[in-house]
């Protein structure tokens with residue numbers, strides 16, 4: 001489904017004015033960010049049956065580059081999660097994206113917020129290195 005076709009002109013206007021261009025060339029999305037730092041957009045009103053959400057990079061790609069074929073998703077070549085610059089996006093298959101994400105995660109020196117991923121600040125969660133500063137361990141209280 002072409003998601004950008006579902007954007008109303010008001011949403012589109014909002015989307016196109018909701019980023020800041022960094023000196024690095026990245027277009028930093030200023031709207032809602034997911035917990036992982038990716039821009040997200042919601043379609044439809046709260047509580048509506050057809051309410052759905054998508055990533056800002058999907059919308060950006062469709063708007064400025066073209067339709068996304070089935071089975072593909074945009075991936076950052078700049079590794080900057082809130083970036084929606086169409087020139088910083090390329091299409092990869094889902095499995096390829098996962099593979100790259102794993103590799104980047106394994107090699108990363110800092111988390112996406114810029115905290116150093118020292119052994120002390122890193123914990124492993126289902127095979128991924130997670131920043132302790134961003135994702136503190138949930139301490140379960142004994143009932």
Ligand SMILES: [Zn+2]
Pocket residue numbers: 025026027078079080083084085088
């Ligand atoms: Zn970028």
Ligand SMILES: [Zn+2]
Pocket residue numbers: 111112113114115131132133134135
């Ligand atoms: Zn962090």
